[in-house]
Amino acid sequence: MLRKEVKGAGEVRIAPFSPPSGELSFYSPDPGIPPFTTTRVGEGATLRVESGKGNYHWIALHRSEPEREFSLATVHFFPLTGPSPQAMLAVPKSRLEIVPSPLPRERSVYRAEEAWDFGLRFDGRPLAGQMATLYAPGQMAKSFRADDRGVVHVVFPVFSMPSGEQPARSRRPLQPFQLGVEHVVAGRLFTSVFQYEYGPAPWFNRSPWMGWLATGAGMGGGLLLWRRGRGGAKR
Secondary structure, three states, rough: EEEEEEEOEEEEEEEEOOOOOOEEEEEEEOOOOOOOEEEEEHOEEEEEEEOOOOOHHHHHHHHOOOOOEEEEEEEEEEEEOOOOHHHHHHOOOEEEEEEEEOOOOOOOOOOOEEEEEEEEEOOEEOOOOOEEEEEEOOOOEEEEOOOOEEEEEEEOOOOOOOOOOOOOOOOOOOEEEEEEEEEEEEEEEEEEEEEEEEEEEOOOOOOOOHHHHHHHHHHHHHHHHHHHHHHHHHH
């Protein structure tokens, strides 16, 4: 996996947990900005952006060997104004790719028990019928088959905090996930992984009694207003 260290609103440092050989590349949502690539992935690399060049950026680790080709990708959202990432997502960045379709909006995240679409493509073409597998901490791996358009509808698993931990009130709890796919062409194995994070369902860590109490209070208030209205009509 890739680890991210946020330095500020416009700066992030990326490094692999286990330094492999290969290239680490950064893609801007602005198609006019060429990708920044470094081969010193063991030491990681830093990406800096300015206001007007923010929004989602694509980060990819790529390694090519005679019998296999591997790519690991993630995104980072810079909370600065910037162009839409749609053009960036449309550009092929490796032969085998997993493309979020769409990415979560600003101040939003992938959420447990929701279905999100990811496109699978090879050399820019959809991979209909291909299987993709979702991995998340403490959850069994689950596979999804792509439809005729090469799109997998991924349902994120139930969210659970690690044992002994409690979510901080000041921030939303998040868990990492990986979505992986493999494809063999002419005896060569291609592997692609997209990693990011997802949050709990909207009702996570909320007591059902509070929901029922709020519902009952609303119904009671509505009933009271209805009876007052009927009394007024009789007058």
